[in-house]
Amino acid sequence: MTNRNVPLNDLLDMLKKGEIAEAQEKYFAHDVKTQEGNGPVVRGKDNAKAALAAFQAANNVTGFIAYEVGHAAINGNHSFYDVALVLQVNGKDTARIEQVVSTTWQDGKIIEER
Secondary structure (H helix, E strand, C coil): CECCCCEHHHHHHHHHCCCHHHHHHHHEEEEEEECCCCCCCEECHHHHHHHHHHHHHHCCEEEEEEEEEEEEEEECCEEEEEEEEEEEECCCEEEEEEEEEEEEEECCEEEEEC
């Protein structure tokens, strides 16, 4: 599931290692548009990175446990996958976040992610 314009496997390999911020840096286009659920649209790589940091701080994320990818697919310049993100919070508890991710790619970069 990797091609020049949609390097999904490479992205998922990074995420499975907990390299979430690094994956944002590598694969988000400068003018990326992201949205979590029905939340507000975040525009720009720097703002998306700041939103990740704010999420981690607001939820007292103290560690990464797992990024469990279920099914994944590519259709043209769109990719889709379901995932369970497992995090350590408060230094001892765990939180499991399950979601489906839809991305639009252009020239090997993510231009939209929800």
